[in-house]
Amino acid sequence: MPLYHTDDQAMLADTVTGFMADEGGIKQQLRHFRDINCQDGFGHGLWKQFAEMGLTGMLASEADGGLAMGHVEAGIVLKEIGRNLTPSPFLTTSVMGVTALSDGSDDLRGRWLPGVLAGDSVLAVAVDEGPKHRPERIAARAEKAGNGFRLSGNKAFVVQGASADAIIVAARTSGSDSDVDGITLFAVPKDAAGISHENLRLVDSAMASNIRFDNVELDGDCVIGDVDGGRALLNKVLNAGRIGAAAELTGVGQGSFDVTTAYLKTRKQFGKLIGEFQALQHRAAHCYSELEIAAAAVIKAQQLLDGGSEKAELMVSVAKAKAALACNLSVREGVQMHGGVGMTDEYDIGLYMKRDRSLAEFMGDQYYHAERVAQLSGY
Numbered sequence: 543m544p545l546y547h548t549d550d551q552a553m554l555a556d557t558v559t560g561f562m563a564d565e566g567g568i569k570q571q572l573r574h575f576r577d578i579n580c581q582d583g584f585g586h587g588l589w590k591q592f593a594e595m596g597l598t599g600m601l602a603s604e605a606d607g608g609l610a611m612g613h614v615e616a617g618i619v620l621k622e623i624g625r626n627l628t629p630s631p632f633l634t635t636s637v638m639g640v641t642a643l644s645d646g647s648d649d650l651r652g653r654w655l656p657g658v659l660a661g662d663s664v665l666a667v668a669v670d671e672g673p674k675h676r677p678e679r680i681a682a683r684a685e686k687a688g689n690g691f692r693l694s695g696n697k698a699f700v701v702q703g704a705s706a707d708a709i710i711v712a713a714r715t716s717g718s719d720s721d722v723d724g725i726t727l728f729a730v731p732k733d734a735a736g737i738s739h740e741n742l743r744l745v746d747s748a749m750a751s752n753i754r755f756d757n758v759e760l761d762g763d764c765v766i767g768d769v770d771g772g773r774a775l776l777n778k779v780l781n782a783g784r785i786g787a788a789a790e791l792t793g794v795g796q797g798s799f800d801v802t803t804a805y806l807k808t809r810k811q812f813g814k815l816i817g818e819f820q821a822l823q824h825r826a827a828h829c830y831s832e833l834e835i836a837a838a839a840v841i842k843a844q845q846l847l848d849g850g851s852e853k854a855e856l857m858v859s860v861a862k863a864k865a866a867l868a869c870n871l872s873v874r875e876g877v878q879m880h881g882g883v884g885m886t887d888e889y890d891i892g893l894y895m896k897r898d899r900s901l902a903e904f905m906g907d908q909y910y911h912a913e914r915v916a917q918l919s920g921y
């Protein structure tokens with residue numbers, strides 16, 4: 543399959559690019575919600591506009607009122623979110639949360655998806671329990687109790703955890719902490735008794751939460767998919783989150799590259815535009831090439847995921863690692879090529895660097911995914 547968009551996908555990209563540039567820009571979204579110290583970390587008005595355009599339900603089935611699109615299309619939105627540094631619950635809600643709920647019962651989907659599709663609800667996904675991504679180990683436990691479960695344990699750095707209407711939690715219902723089997727996914731309502739939050743503002747101004755579940759009573763209807771058999775669904779959710787984060791990283795890298803090349807074309811020093819110096823042209827060309835390679839890896843992984851290929855998981859890790867490397871190169875070179883003003887707050891380039899740091903960690907950094915590529919390749 544060619545590594546570029548079909549005509550329909552290109553049309554979607556045109557629409558989303560214009561919409562995000564008009565409505566999701568750094569000044570009216572990221573800077574605004576950061577400067578007012580917004581505790582949700584994103585704007586509900588824009589989330590409602592996402593819904594009006596059908597974007598909140600793009601991965602949901604048509605039977606559930608969604609657009610039944612795939613990861614290539616979701617990635618088009620995420621790239622523009624990245625390019626504009628738009629604070630949005632799209633990745634956790636419409637990509638990861640909707641992927642998780644797609645395996646849920648009619649009742650569960652009926653309970654949560656209409657709010658998501660309408661832009662009224664937000665979902666968070668709680669997997670990791672320590673400072674680094676390590677989904678192989680799940681220690682939070684859900685014991686059978688009555689006709690439901692009692693959930694106890696801690697989840698770390700849950701993005702939008704405190705503002706989510708439901709938290710999708712991966713918990714252990716049998717076995718020991720590092721067993722592959724024995725995992726169950728639950729959709730936990732935010733108002734369930736026994737949940738407490740330690741809210742955190744991340745370096746990129748996004749909100750996350752360390753969540754404690756203390757004997758939280760869940761009825762059986764909160765279970766998504768099979769009890770004890772949730773590892774495959776968890777992997778599906780993680781792959782959706784990883785390729786989504788990779789797509790967003792390519793947008794962050796591209797946005798950083800765009801503001802940097804614009805600066806090279808306007809800033810004069812030693813009587814010339816600094817972009818006329820060949821040393822800076824070489825550095826810009828290097829960034830451009832790495833971003834193109836990352837974009838190709840991302841679209842390949844998206845296509846394999848959408849096609850249900852068994853090679854998708856390997857390519858998702860290639861894409862997440864490559865996108866992290868390319869984006870990090872772009873933001874570091876951007877700061878360097880902005881010279882002394884690179885980290886002043888009134889220039890956007892420093893904001894790109896902060897978002898890069900946060901997204902690089904989200905769902906596994908480049909080292910985690912390089913290791914994953916080695917394992918899946920049998921090294």
Ligand SMILES: Cc1cc2nc3c(=O)[nH]c(=O)nc-3n(C[C@H](O)[C@H](O)[C@H](O)COP(=O)(O)OP(=O)(O)OC[C@H]3O[C@@H](n4cnc5c(N)ncnc54)[C@H](O)[C@@H]3O)c2cc1C
Pocket residue numbers: 576577747881882883884885886887888892893
């Ligand atoms: C022409 C020039 C040349 C320079 N050369 C050098 C040099 O060679 N070596 C050197 O060390 N310094 C140099 N500097 C200084 C340096 O670039 C800046 O002074 C320094 O980065 C601090 O910037 P600031 O005082 O504008 O702080 P601010 O704009 O306040 O930013 C400080 C940091 O805090 C972050 N920040 C600010 N507000 C918020 C907020 N509300 N929430 C989250 N984060 C926030 C910013 O993004 C930034 O990372 C130079 C500066 C200029 C203008």
